[in-house]
Amino acid sequence: MARRGEEEDEWGEEAEESVERVFEGREVPGWKEQITARALATSALLGSMFSVIVMKLNLTTGIIPSLNVSAGLLGFFLLTSWTRLLSRAGVRGVKPFTRQENTVVQTCVVACSGIAFSGGFGSYIFAMSDRISEQSGEVYDADSIKNPSLGWMIGFLVIVSFLGLFSVVPLRKIMIIDYKLIYPSGTATAHLINSFHTPQGAKLAKRQVKTLGRYFAMSFSWGIFQWFYSAGKDCGFKAFPTMGLEAYYHRFYFDFSATYVGVGMICPYLVNISVLIGGIMSWGIMWPYIEHKKGDWYSADLKPSSLRGIVGYRVFISIALILGDGLYNFLKVMTKTMIALAAQVRFMLSGPSLPISNADDQDQTPAETFDDQRRKEVFLRDQIPNTFALGAYLGIAVVSIFTAPRIFHQLRWYHVACSYLVAPVLAFCNAYGCGLTDWSLATTYGKLAIFLVGAWAGQANGGIIAGLAACGVMIGIVSTASDLTQDFKTGYMTLASPRSMFVSQVIGTAMGCVIAPSVFWLFYKAFPGIGMPGSEYPSPNALVYRNMAILGVQGIGTLPKHCLQLCIGFFVGAIAMNLARDVVGPSAARFVPLPMAMAIPFYLGPYFGIDMCIGSLIRFVWDRVDSAKAGVFAPPVASGLICGEGIWTLPQSLLALAGVHPPICMKFLSRANNAKVDAIIGIRTVH
Secondary structure (H helix, E strand, O other), X not given: OOOOOOOHHHHOOOOOOOHHHHOOOOOOOOHHHHOOHHHHHHHHHHHHHHHHHXXXXXXXXXXXXXXXXXXXXXXXXXHHHHHHHHHHOOOOOOOOOOHHHHHHHHHHHHHHHHHHHHOOOOOOOHHHOHHHHHHOOOOOOHHHOOOOOHHHHHHHHHHHOOHHHHHHHHHHHHHHHHOOOOOHHHHHHHHHHHHHOOHHHHHHHHHHHHHHHHHHHHHHHHHHHHHOOEOOOOOOHHHOOOOOHHHHHOOOOOOOXXXXXXXXXXXXXXHHHHHHHHHHHHHHHHHHHHHOOEOOOEOOOOOOOOOOOHXXXXXXXXXXXXXXXXXXXXXXXXXXXXXXXXXXXXXXXXXXXOOOOOOOOXXXXXXXXXXXXXXXXXXXXXXXXXXXXXXXXXXXXXXXXHHHHHHOOOOOHHHHHHHHHHHHHHHHHHHHHHHHHOOOOHHHHHHHHHHHHHHHHOHHHOHHHHHHHHHHHHHHHHHHHHHHHHHHHHHHHHOOOHHHHHHHHHHHHXXXXXXXXHHHHHHHHHOOOOOOOOOOOOOHHHHHHHHHXXXXXXXXXXXXXXXXXXXXXXXXHHHHHHHXXXXXXXXXXXXXXXXXXXXXXXXHOOHHHHHHHHHHHHHHHHHHHOHHHHXXXXXXXXXXXXXXXXXXXXXXXXXXXXXXXXXXXXXXXXXXXXXHHHHHHOOOOOO
């Protein structure tokens, strides 16, 4: 997945002149006035829209670009349009739209759509289903299966998604003011929102919205056009053999996806190139070679989906790359976190007061700018009682300890209790590390829980489901903790109250706990082939997580011949590539591939990497022709491409549920196969 907040480079650093001087004459509304009914209605609308987009991406490749720019931009556009419309209609008492309200919308939308990713619908939750279990080629009893159901999914998300919010509330002052952590994503989002609410920024935002709307319409229309030709498997433009039939059989083709062209325009060049390199290495070199070893390295009589055959190499080698990359980055971020934390503590201990003091000390140091003083004053004004946060955490934890095992009987209460004992420490480490590096390790902690709890429970006691459920518990806590601290940073820089940030995060999370499962349920019912190889929504990460759980309870006995040696080689290779990136320096590191990105096409194929590289090429040429314009308008163009085709999925799902299917199948055959088909069915001449 692409890291949240890559747009920092797009918008640059804070200008030398004071930002808060520009807004000095404007009154800062109270925290209750920042959370308005119109802001929540807009958040619900955009949160639903973005949940559909994230769910589509999650069920295809799992690469989720930053949608913060789109959330902030569309929130600004909708609410400014609404207030302007009411004013023109003569409605009195319409409150002006403020940057604090804009921050609330952005926070609520990202919290809502974030559940579509962290909720595990393309990973640990779907990995529990019999559909994914069958693909693994392993037969298990009912204790190793739990099929999706709207009721238990909503209930599970409700009991695990809020704990992370309460776990970091007591640390807000330490993170933002005492330690002055950067939080690049939160800072970039704040710069964006601040710029919208200046006269110059409002004009630019209007042009950006028009650009986004134009490409949204184009992408949406293209999605409708493609649908007419997709009446069957391997039909339509998504099965267009653009590089020839032989290349198509090895999944090398351009599938005309506006979504992934847009993703390629947003993601860094290195991510896209790494995906393509991984696809070439696997589907162009390794898999053809291993397939020639059928009957030697693995039995020729296995099911096509068996883990003891070619699928085992595809899945476990990609897991080795993911784990090697995750372990290296985990140790790297943790080391940086501990070193920086120790330095901060030493500095604070040498000063007149401790960093954990609850005193609202507002004495200004000579180094503080006007912006720092103003932001600190507002940030410390509306405090959230620590006793409330700690009490809520303990209350929800107790409820969850007794409720989660009722949803997953394989998960024991002491598994959940142990998770909640270590979760606040991990949440703090993830939030602190995210503030330093902008890199969230939530999925890494989740994978660690799969192995530890799965092995603890054991295969005979449903260790697969227990490990996957524990993964959900850990990701739910750790990811929301880092998201909230990012939002505290955004609120700090836009003078939004910490209380309004916390409440909007809670409301957005509550929306997501209902909206995200509902969107997944719509996909699950509308597309019968969801989760199956070669389908429109193969959900590759679900199979990866399932096999991690199998590996955790069974050990390496599930691996086919020579797969362990290959896995070790790629695991070490992932660590070596990351180490090389850090050793050679930034200028040379941009030529070293990213192992995590390389691992994604090992199972799926390189076709979406080709789409992303085309998006990169468009962005590269645009940067060379007019870099200033590209920096401002490329994100709206990319967002429009992603949102348009993504939103088309919603009416497409409703058509499928209503029994309306595409009328035409456009399929490509070789000349020889075409002659055979013509001989069997005959040809009807078109006059």
